Amino acid sequence: MPELPEVETVRRGLQPVLEGARLVHVEARRPDLRFPFPERFSERLTGRTVTALGRRAKYLIMHIDNGPVLICHLGMSGSFRIETSGIDDVPGAFHHERSKIAAHDHVVFDVVSPRGERSRVIFNDPRRFGFMLFAEGAPDTHPMLAGLGVEPTGNALDGPLLASLLKGRRSPLKAALLDQRLIAGLGNIYVSEALWRAGLSPLREAGTIAGPGKRAKEQSDRLAAAIRSVIADAIAAGGSSLRDYVQADGSLGYFQHSFAVYDREGEPCPTPGCRGHVERIVQSGRSTFYCRTCQR
Numbered sequence: 001m002p003e004l005p006e007v008e009t010v011r012r013g014l015q016p017v018l019e020g021a022r023l024v025h026v027e028a029r030r031p032d033l034r035f036p037f038p039e040r041f042s043e044r045l046t047g048r049t050v051t052a053l054g055r056r057a058k059y060l061i062m063h064i065d066n067g068p069v070l071i072c073h074l075g076m077s078g079s080f081r082i083e084t085s086g087i088d089d090v091p092g093a094f095h096h097e098r099s100k101i102a103a104h105d106h107v108v109f110d111v112v113s114p115r116g117e118r119s120r121v122i123f124n125d126p127r128r129f130g131f132m133l134f135a136e137g138a139p140d141t142h143p144m145l146a147g148l149g150v151e152p153t154g155n156a157l158d159g160p161l162l163a164s165l166l167k168g169r170r171s172p173l174k175a176a177l178l179d180q181r182l183i184a185g186l187g188n189i190y191v192s193e194a195l196w197r198a199g200l201s202p203l204r205e206a207g208t209i210a211g212p213g214k215r216a217k218e219q220s221d222r223l224a225a226a227i228r229s230v231i232a233d234a235i236a237a238g239g240s241s242l243r244d245y246v247q248a249d250g251s252l253g254y255f256q257h258s259f260a261v262y263d264r265e266g267e268p269c270p271t272p273g274c275r276g277h278v279e280r281i282v283q284s285g286r287s288t289f290y291c292r293t294c295q296r
């Protein structure tokens with residue numbers, strides 16, 4: 001499942017084409033993906049203008065003038081492809097030809113920019129675990145988004161806020177960080193990486209970094225900074241490119257080449273001076289990678 005940095009990279013790739021563009025034709029080529037398409041899906045979007053393209057956690061949010069808000073989720077294999085006449089995709093260092101099998105092109109947006117440039121944005125999803133739904137009011141009130149926690153980007157997530165979220169929690173620290181009601185969009189890969197950067201064990205009780213003492217404050221400050229930095233670094237790198245994920249221009253991201261502990265079981269811990277090795281354990285059915293020597 002793509003994580004927040006992958007979704008943000010897709011948003012940034014689509015933004016220049018979609019924001020301010022008019023949807024001259026919208027076609028849903030099947031009745032459903034993970035869920036059925038909303039009633040009159042194509043009719044309610046065709047002819048409208050995209051006023052903004054945002055993101056909340058792992059969801060893309062398309063704001064439409066005088067229309068519903070479109071909430072998109074990529075699922076496990078969903079991706080967008082941009083086709084612009086006369087302009088080739090800009091290859092990245094890890095350029096990869098994405099799926100263009102017509103049978104998997106489920107939604108097609110024909111758009112015209114304010115400058116009159118025509119493009120086609122295609123949603124391709126071989127496994128059909130993605131979805132597109134309408135929010136009739138404020139997006140945050142939609143059942144998919146209601147109750148989501150703070151975003152792990154920018155400066156909103158700081159040490160005091162993190163401590164307040166974790167105070168009194170006896171669950172393992174990693175499990176608490178994956179609770180979407182506390183921090184929205186933070187996933188398995190980047191939690192492992194952030195905990196390594198902060199030097200904190202995924203097994204310790206979450207509430208231990210939320211106490212009144214100086215040490216707990218230092219730990220919550222360090223972890224909040226680690227979460228923000230690992231997400232920012234992954235976005236800058238274009239995401240992790242695990243399995244089916246590719247960017248909107250067809251190129252792969254490359255943050256996976258910077259993983260310190262994720263998927264590096266048995267390798268020496270990269271912390272300077274640490275003689276430990278990366279271990280893999282299973283927490284709540286998901287793999288956790290960490291160094292028991294320097295993560296306490």
